[in-house]
Amino acid sequence: MTEQLESTRRGSSDPVEREALKETLEDYTLRFAPRSYRRWSAGVVATSALGGIAYLADFSIGANIGIANGTGNALWGILLFSVVVVITGIPLAVYAARYNIDLDLITRGSGFGYYGSVLTNLIFASFTFIFFALEGSIMAQGLKLGLGIPLPIGYLVSTLIVLPLVIYGMKALAKLQVWTTPLWLVMMVGPFIYLVAAHPGSVSDFLSFSGMDSDGQPLGKGVSWAGIMLCAGVCLALIAQIAEQIDYLRFMPPRTEENKRKWWTAVLIAGPGWVLFGALKQIAGLFLAVYLIGHVADSVGVANEPVHQFVMIYEEFMPAWLAMTLAVILVVISQIKINVTNAYSGSLAWTNSFTRVTGRYPGRLVFVVVNLVIALVLMEANMFSFLSELLNFYANCGIAWIVVVATDIVVNKYLLKLSPMHPEFRRGMLYAVNPVGFVSVIVAAGVSIMVFFGVFGADVAPFSPLFAAVLALVLPPILAIVTQGRYYLRRSDDGIDLPMFDDDGNPSDAKLWCCVTQTEFERPDMLASAVPGPDGEKQYISSLALACDRTGEHILPADPPIR
Template sequence: MSTTESRLTTTDPAKPGRDQAVRETLEDYTLRFAPRSYRRWSPMVVATTALGGIAYMADFSIGAGIGLAHGTGNALVAIAVAAVVIFVTGFPLAYYAARYNIDLDLITRGSGFGYYGSVLTSVIFASFTFIFFALEGSIMAQGLRLGLGLPLWLGYAVSTLMVIPLVIYGMKALSKLQVWTTPIWLLLMVAPLVYLVATDPGTVDRFLAYAGTGGDGGVNTASVLLGAGVCLSLIAQIGEQIDYLRFMPPRTGANKRGWWTAVIMAGPGWVVLGALKQAIGVFLAVYILTRVGPATATEPIQQFKGAFDAMMPSWLVLPLAVALVVISQIKINVTNAYSGSLAWTNSFTRVTGRYPGRMVFVLVNLGIALTLMEADMFSFLNGILGFYSNCAIAWVVTVATDIMINKYLLKLSPHAPEFRRGMLHAVNPVGVVAFVAASGLSIAMYFHVLGDTLQPYSPVAAAVLAFVLTPLMAIVTRGRYYLRRTDDGIAEPLFDADGNPSAVTYDCHVCHQSYERPDVTACRTHDAVVCSLCLSTDKVGDHILPAGA
């Protein structure tokens, strides 16, 4: 137990749930603003930790699936198109997380959705975490079956249960795990690829010439968009990057260059490595295709077994391939379990006013993921990701557009993000309408409701509609639904002279803990302040400030 937790006292024995929430969220400031006193890591340590979370093997499967279906040319263009969209939309989100030290749900609340409206997107993000946990768990189970002879059902269970001890301890444990395992992972991933290209240049020619199943080798729009739609399902990965980026130290004149480098690398920059892994997946799938067939060429364990076969003794091949898969699965699935538990807990606490404990939702998330694995989701991977991408694109583009256009260009959205209950309207039609319309229409297109011709264009429709409707709704509503009130009742400024969130502390009169300025508001019925989480668990509204004029 941390020193902060051991000081916890309460004068309200009738609210044990609130006390539990305080104890748990003070471990790594889940569900709330991350204070300066906790953010002791350097920018590059935060960046390395965040990038460790993208060690997942799904990229190899995604790239291989697109490449085998549509050919190398279409796959590479699709991967590039998706990477550009993900980078552009991820940049403003990463900046806001690092600058204001809040996660993507808190950013979403003040960027067009409102206090309860962002529950929609929290569920979308939670779905992302259990879908990709199941995908990575399936890949690990394939490795355990090949290397140790474990049946798939047992491999699914092992890959699920082994992350529970690691995810309990939050950012402190995860930062150490990611930093120490990243060099090993990089060496095992890059070495076989370099060896193949250096010793057999013909593999590159065969890779570039591969035309796909029944393809003619040419690049066509429909194939590119179908492939890009699958890749764009990863657009919500920025949410997991932000779960680390919110711990960035304050930006100052002294650390400005390192700060920006870390934010770009670990924020939108994750997609550069992701796109590279997808291209490698196509390369390795084409390389082993004639030996294993299309059914298993998309399995990363088979891809790296084939690559290791070419460069080392046979007795070492399987152990190294299995080690790579296991390390990758652990690195990403601790992040999936951690981020998913935050998303579920955040939504549940807002809707019910109760905090059941983050570990409850770790188990819920893992239970859903295990069910997906046992249902053999790997066999219909592209279908799941293609459908999911429509929702994820609509959400991320809506929030990114609100920041870039509504905040900075139109100035209809408040420049500084707001997330505290009482300061926001329950629902803001700007983001909610744009998101629902964009995702609804694109999903209809994906399921051929609007005809077969338009089906490949569903991800484009999701992005374009979200981009157009978000500023349009802000203009129509004249920005009236962003803030319920503009004054939080405290005279101290929210930001210091450098524009960073203020480090001045106040004591919450409900839970009796100290919190920094951005995490508190004045209390309606007491001459005191109350923290954001105690506001969230206030079922009767006793502490919530009245609406402004």
């Protein structure tokens, strides 16, 4: 990328190089989203963000945890999951929308450091390909049932169909999510209205369901803390979904006195509010599964598969051919809506990490393909068959990351005042690694994974998510106090005299000239360069160019240590 930027500075006519630079500037892969690009209203951004949660995995998750543990444990587990997501999601969503940066950029300045957050970026990238594989598996099930396409080929089709859609970034994703959401809502809600109206007894059957084994025998499980935590653990794998919501929320318009009510509504609904829709889908998935188990022969083995759930319910009030057609359309729309988001967000995470570590920018498309290949391998390995175990394991890492960052914002910034109030993500302004977040997430995730694998006894194993959450809540303040917050900022001044924020507290839209790319960037994205101009004048450099500066010559010196 350094060569690409330098050739652009010299006025290269190579269309490949120009396109690479254009992609970097349009996707905002490595940096803050400037005001000049954020032309959408708060409502459009929120609709786009919520469009991404149209996925059907929640139906499978709800059905799996309920069948294994009973409705009572599942409902309490879903409630616990929802509360945790809302509490941790509010500070992250508000911070992202207010300062127009993604969760990786937030993480850098919230206890991890410039290179330290690469660890959490990999956690997020793992989330995107795990859930891409899960959603792709559901789509392949629909293609097999409706069109007779074998599962291995269906996995490939469900992967390749996303590729052309995700190449074009946020502009294409916003249009896709807005236009497909009304149709999706109608097709999703219809079966539940029918069941409640035509079979009112299905509600009491659902509430009294106590679990079932693989042979269809009732388990008779009552409500218990262990059962609740097993259910919540699976659901909490979705805690990292807030990072995908933020990939949209960073494009929110500036908050002003005129739009603040719409702004807050959009941020809260499209940020942590996603979990309300997710929880309802999990409950709905279990509701459909219980109905099928009790009323449809030979449905035990497929009651947790959304495509079978909708086909069988549709068939009760419409012709079989129409039921099959609508179910397949629903599955395809739902899975494309979420998997373009998974592929897009995953490519951002991979690209961001690779460029920071190597100083090279290979182009986001490279990592779109990488993410899709990993997801395809998981699908071909029949990941759907061990879904609950995989999600329960992943939840330990996701909880550790999200809770640590949320704790740093709420406690270390606003209560202890040891973490800088405003986010910082630029190279040279941050230390390479900050032990406050970096150590906290390693310890929290490490201990909870050991608990998960039974190191401290089988009776404690179901509570591994609780260990992850408590350690991630307690450790950041302790480490911030011990270090006195000295590892947050390498420099306190970026060398630019212009204010960072406007009168409403929004990131400034004042523009400065980057001496490397020969392109204008907005003030929050810029720093003074350590290299003076031809006549000794001060020069400025963008965070994009600085991320690709393998020589380090543009980086300003650190502040002298405080005794």
